[in-house]
Structure formats: C-alpha cells, structure tokens
Amino acid sequence: MKRGLIKSLFITLSLYTFNISTPIKADEFSIILIPDTQSYTKKKENITYFENQIKWIVQNKEKLNIVFISHVGDVIDNPPNKLEELIKIDNVCPKFLFKYITNNNIRWKRALNSLRHLEVNNAPIPYSVVPGNMDYDCWNNKKYNENFKKYFGAQRYLKRNWFLGYDTNQSSFAQRFNANGEPFIHIGLEWLPSDKSIEFAQNIMLDNPKIPVILTTHQYLKSKKKVSIDKVGNTPHDTGNNSPKELFKKLIEPFPQIFMVLSGHYQGDALLKTQTILNRDVIQILADYQFDPNGGNGWLKILNINTSKNILNVKSYSPNYIYSSNNIPNRYLDKFGNYTTELHIKKNIEFLKKHQLIHYREGQILRNNIYKGNIVKTINYKNNNALKSNKDILLSNTQTNEDYALIKFNGIHTNPKFQIPKNVNIVKAILTLTIEGDSKAKGSYGLYEINDNWKNIIKSNHKRDKIDTSKLLVIDKYINNINGTKSIDVTDSIKRWQKGAPNYGWLLRANDNSNLIIRSEKWKAITERPMITVIYK
Known part of the structure; x- marks a missing residue:
C-alpha cells in the first residue's frame, strides 16, 4: 500500500442497522x-x-441527536443568464460590470429564508x-465574494457561542460543537482553498491540538471509474488555488486531528478511506444530487456515528421524496449512498488526549513564542562552494552541475522554548516539504541525514566536485515525479x-x-515552508 492512497473501502449493507x-x-x-x-434556489418551484x-x-x-449541519457549497446557481457565459466573465470578473449582470439577490434570499428555520426556538x-x-x-x-459575505459572511455567526472564527476573505470558517460530552471542531474551507485559507485551518488546529476535526470543502472527492481525490487546481500557489490533492498533503496529512472530510460538486455518492503517513485513518465522503428531478428531490445525508460499535452509518434521506417510475433515482435503495463503515471515534479521541503534538515551522507560533530556527541553504560546487539562502532554491543535477540543499531545524532538542521534552516516547515524526516552483519542476530526490558539520562535509568532498552520499544515512530516496508537497518519515533522525x-x-x-x-x-x-511534525507521549 502506498501512502496517501486507498487503505480500505468497504460498503457493507449487511451491517447497516440505522433506522431513522x-x-x-x-x-x-x-x-x-x-x-x-x-438547483433549489434557482427555481421558485x-x-x-x-x-x-x-x-x-x-x-x-432530539430524536437523531443531530449535533452539526454542514452545507458543502454551491448555495446558488451562477451565472444567471447567457450574457455572462458569452463574455466569459469568469476569466475576467471586472468589478464595474459584474454587479449589473450577476444580480442573484433573489436566489440568495431563498437560501437565507430556508436556513432561517435553524434560528427558531433560540437554540x-x-x-x-x-x-x-x-x-x-x-x-x-x-x-470577489461580496454576495456570499453579505448573506453568509462572518456577521451572521459572530454572536453564536459555537462560532470559532473566520479567515480574512470570509470564505472559510470554524465552528465547535459537542457530541455526547466530547468537543469537536468543524472547519469549512473555501472552494479550492488558497494557502491563506489552509493557514487559517492550521491555526485553528494549532490552538486546539486535542480536539478531533471534521473538514468541509466544496470540491474534493470525485467518483468516475474509481473514487479518488480530485487533482483540479493550481498547485501549489500561495496566491491561487490548491487542488484537493494538495489540500490533503498540506493540511490533512500532517494534522492528525482531521478524521473526516465532506464535499459535493460532483454528482452522486462516494466514500474513500485513506491512511496518512501519521497512521491516522481519514474518511472522505461525497454527496451531490443537483441533477436529480426537482433540483435534487430533497435528498440529504445522515451521518450517524455509533461510538460503542465503532461504526459510521451513512444514509440518504429525503423528507420530500415520493416514489414513482418517473421520479428516479430512488436513493433510498442506492448501495453507494447507504452504507456502514468502521469509524473508531473513541480511539481517535483517546489518541489526541494521550499524545502531544508539536509542529516546527519558521515564523509559526509555538508555545506562545514564534519559532525561528529553520535553515534551508544550497551549495553549488561550481560556485566556490558558497552556502546561499533564498525564498526558493533550485536544485539541479546534470552532467555539468550538481546542487545540494541543507535543511536544518535548530532548537528542537536544545532550546527550552521549543524543545521536545527529554525522556518522552517519540511515536512519529515527519518532515513536510514543498518541492516545486512551477508545474514543470518535476523530478526525484534523495534525502540523507548529515553526520558532520556542513562545512566539514564540503571540505572533505571538495576534490570530488560532489558530495559522497554513500557515507550518509538514507532517509528517503528515489521518489519519482515530485510535484507539490511531500511528507517524509524522519522518526529515526528525531529519536x-x-x-x-x-x-x-x-x-x-x-x-x-x-x-x-x-x-x-x-x-x-x-504553509509552504518546511515543517516538522512530532507526535510523542
């Protein structure tokens, strides 16, 4: 099994016992x-x-003990007319023009009026x-997201005691809720999240390292010939969009609090279970029925978590659906939309309670202090062995040129402000790197633990015009076509x-x-700077 791919995916109708x-x-x-x-908000009927x-x-x-509701996005349908498609405004979006041709207030108001029922009874x-x-x-x-902010921006939630915060664009939000006496956090991220949006989510989890997290983002899982995490998006790009795959690598993989991801966008149902490099299982669920009759026939998803039996029951339900031969599909009978799968929620909670989690990354707050100690430098033997540092570093290995990068995190065992406590059991440690400048920079690499002072290594290998890596400890090697963020197991080095x-x-x-x-x-x-994640107890 390769990390980041499917660990197990099973739909077992024989175990399905949930009855609403x-x-x-x-x-x-x-x-x-x-x-x-x-498709509901688009048409009055x-x-x-x-x-x-x-x-x-x-x-x-009360009957179902409903503790949280997650809307996966595409609240309204946009664009509303042929003119917008004709001028391809989605590629330009001039502010002086879009106000006149994207007036969707009626659709937003329909959505707002529907959700007003959540505000009744003052609870x-x-x-x-x-x-x-x-x-x-x-x-x-x-x-621009002015309409979304107007109707579903931060001002809507600021007085709610379950509201945790929002990002600067008011496109990503965090909430907390309790289930059977245990705290949980939900983080909803914008469509194809930017690095700023991912940083917001990471900060929420850094402030709450002991609380399990559910993540929602609109476009993530897809199901065509097989279920997979989508690749659409500019990745990585600090001012653009992160693909769902890159979201997994930057956020879900190195943060073990996340145990579930919810999404829509693609018609139908899908389930994917993935094991991360930190040996944590993540359940990922897709549900979207916008092309069913009547804009979706009112189908929603009930995610019933049974903490004693360690199972998740997933059921399609509609308060509107009436079966007829002309009103299909009947999603009550769809095996891909009604299933039971393992979810050890108590085990997840206990894991977070019993273990300590620490992230080292330059400029990030760690134990009420800003961590400063990461060094990334490069050496080129054709350039007088000079150690150089820059915001990004090109490593090239050809017949005429060979570059190396030094990656070091100071203070993780020596600085009282940041150090891992002595005599603890280190369970897992990973190094997360973004090894890409643009989509063309694909290649493979070797990562080695250094056994001497950097300058001594340069000096001892000077006559060779390259470093003899055969004398270094191999950590990770010959991973082909690196393109994006990658986490590498460095537990042995940290130990x-x-x-x-x-x-x-x-x-x-x-x-x-x-x-x-x-x-x-x-x-x-x-979010693209090097990071070490350490789990210990």
Whole structure:
C-alpha cells in the first residue's frame, strides 16, 4: 500500500442497522450533510425542497441527536443568464460590470429564508455554509465574494457561542460543537482553498491540538471509474488555488486531528478511506444530487456515528421524496449512498488526549513564542562552494552541475522554548516539504541525514566536485515525479538527536537528470515552508 492512497473501502449493507424511524441510542450522534442546493434556489418551484430539508432537521434534532449541519457549497446557481457565459466573465470578473449582470439577490434570499428555520426556538444547531464555485460573484472566480459575505459572511455567526472564527476573505470558517460530552471542531474551507485559507485551518488546529476535526470543502472527492481525490487546481500557489490533492498533503496529512472530510460538486455518492503517513485513518465522503428531478428531490445525508460499535452509518434521506417510475433515482435503495463503515471515534479521541503534538515551522507560533530556527541553504560546487539562502532554491543535477540543499531545524532538542521534552516516547515524526516552483519542476530526490558539520562535509568532498552520499544515512530516496508537497518519515533522525546525537540536519539532493525547486523558510506563504511534525507521549 502506498501512502496517501486507498487503505480500505468497504460498503457493507449487511451491517447497516440505522433506522431513522426510532430514536437513536445514547452512544450515537448524527451529523447532517446538505448537498449542493443550487438547483433549489434557482427555481421558485424547487425551493420548498430546501426548506423542507431544514424543517425536518430541526424537527428531528432530539430524536437523531443531530449535533452539526454542514452545507458543502454551491448555495446558488451562477451565472444567471447567457450574457455572462458569452463574455466569459469568469476569466475576467471586472468589478464595474459584474454587479449589473450577476444580480442573484433573489436566489440568495431563498437560501437565507430556508436556513432561517435553524434560528427558531433560540437554540440553533451549529452549522456551516462554505462557498462553492457557483457562489462567487463571478462563476469559477474567487476574486470577489461580496454576495456570499453579505448573506453568509462572518456577521451572521459572530454572536453564536459555537462560532470559532473566520479567515480574512470570509470564505472559510470554524465552528465547535459537542457530541455526547466530547468537543469537536468543524472547519469549512473555501472552494479550492488558497494557502491563506489552509493557514487559517492550521491555526485553528494549532490552538486546539486535542480536539478531533471534521473538514468541509466544496470540491474534493470525485467518483468516475474509481473514487479518488480530485487533482483540479493550481498547485501549489500561495496566491491561487490548491487542488484537493494538495489540500490533503498540506493540511490533512500532517494534522492528525482531521478524521473526516465532506464535499459535493460532483454528482452522486462516494466514500474513500485513506491512511496518512501519521497512521491516522481519514474518511472522505461525497454527496451531490443537483441533477436529480426537482433540483435534487430533497435528498440529504445522515451521518450517524455509533461510538460503542465503532461504526459510521451513512444514509440518504429525503423528507420530500415520493416514489414513482418517473421520479428516479430512488436513493433510498442506492448501495453507494447507504452504507456502514468502521469509524473508531473513541480511539481517535483517546489518541489526541494521550499524545502531544508539536509542529516546527519558521515564523509559526509555538508555545506562545514564534519559532525561528529553520535553515534551508544550497551549495553549488561550481560556485566556490558558497552556502546561499533564498525564498526558493533550485536544485539541479546534470552532467555539468550538481546542487545540494541543507535543511536544518535548530532548537528542537536544545532550546527550552521549543524543545521536545527529554525522556518522552517519540511515536512519529515527519518532515513536510514543498518541492516545486512551477508545474514543470518535476523530478526525484534523495534525502540523507548529515553526520558532520556542513562545512566539514564540503571540505572533505571538495576534490570530488560532489558530495559522497554513500557515507550518509538514507532517509528517503528515489521518489519519482515530485510535484507539490511531500511528507517524509524522519522518526529515526528525531529519536537519534533526542538521545544525544548532534543535529546536523538533512541533505536534499536532486537525483540524476532531475530539477527540483524547494520552498525555504523565507517563502511568503507559511504553509509552504518546511515543517516538522512530532507526535510523542
């Protein structure tokens, strides 16, 4: 099994025991996933399907122990007319023009009126609404989100005691909720999240390292010939979009709090279970029915978590659907939309309670101090062996040129402000690097633990015009076609340094005929700077 790929995917109807007609047991709770509602808000005759979904949720809050609601985005349908498609405004989005041709107020108001039912009885269920690609002022363009902010921006939630915060664009939000006495956090991210959006999510988890997290973003999982994490997006790019695959590598892989990801965008149902490099299982769920009759027939997803049986029951339900031969598909009978799978939620909670989690990254707050100690330098033997530092570093290995990068994190065992405590058991440690400057910079590399002072290594290898890596400890080697963020297991290095071996850092070398660009500690977007994640107890 390769890391980051499918560990297990099983749909077992024989174990499916969840029945919404009877109250659930004390060891169960439910989360509601609301798929894309764009086809409800688009037409007046369809909006009752959305309204009835919300009314049903409120009516069954106690019966099903509903603790949270997540809307996966595409609240409305945009663009509203042929003119917008004709001038391809999604590629330009001139502010002086879009106000006149994207007046979707009626659609936003329909959505707002539907969700108002959550505000009744002065005890609203905590909920999240994230923007989909249709929810920006120009279709598929994140330049402006004025309408989304107007109707579902931060001001809507500021007085809610379950609201944790929002990013600067008011496109990503965090909420907290309780389930059977245990705290949880939900983070809703904008469509194809930017590095700023990912940084917001990371900061929420850095402030709450002991709390399990559910993540929602509009476009993530897809299901065609096989279920996979989508690759669409500019990746990586500190001012643009991160593909879902890059989101997994930057956010989900190195942060073990995340145990579930919810998404829409692509029609149908899908389930993917992935094991991260930190040996944590992540359940990823897709649900979208916008092309069903009546804009979706009111189908929603009930995610019932049974903490005693360690299972997740997923059920498609509609408060509106009436079966007829002309009203298909009947998603009650769809095996891909109704299933049971393992979810060891108690085990996840206990893991976070019993273990300590620490992240080292330049400029990031660590134990109320800003960590400063990461060094990324390069050496080129054709350039007088000079050690250089820059915001990103090109490593090239050809017949006439060979570059190396020094990667070092100071203070992780010696600085009282930041050090890993002595005599603890280090369970896992990973090094996360973004090894790419643009989409053309693909190659393979070798990562080695350095066994001497950097300058001594340069001196001892000077006559060779290159470093003899055969005398260094191999950490990771010959990974082909690196393009984006990568996490590497460095547990053995961190353990050796903890026991007293000198921390000289690691050597990164581009393999033969490869070119790599590595982000350094000086890179503008903090999410692409090198990071060490350590789990210990």
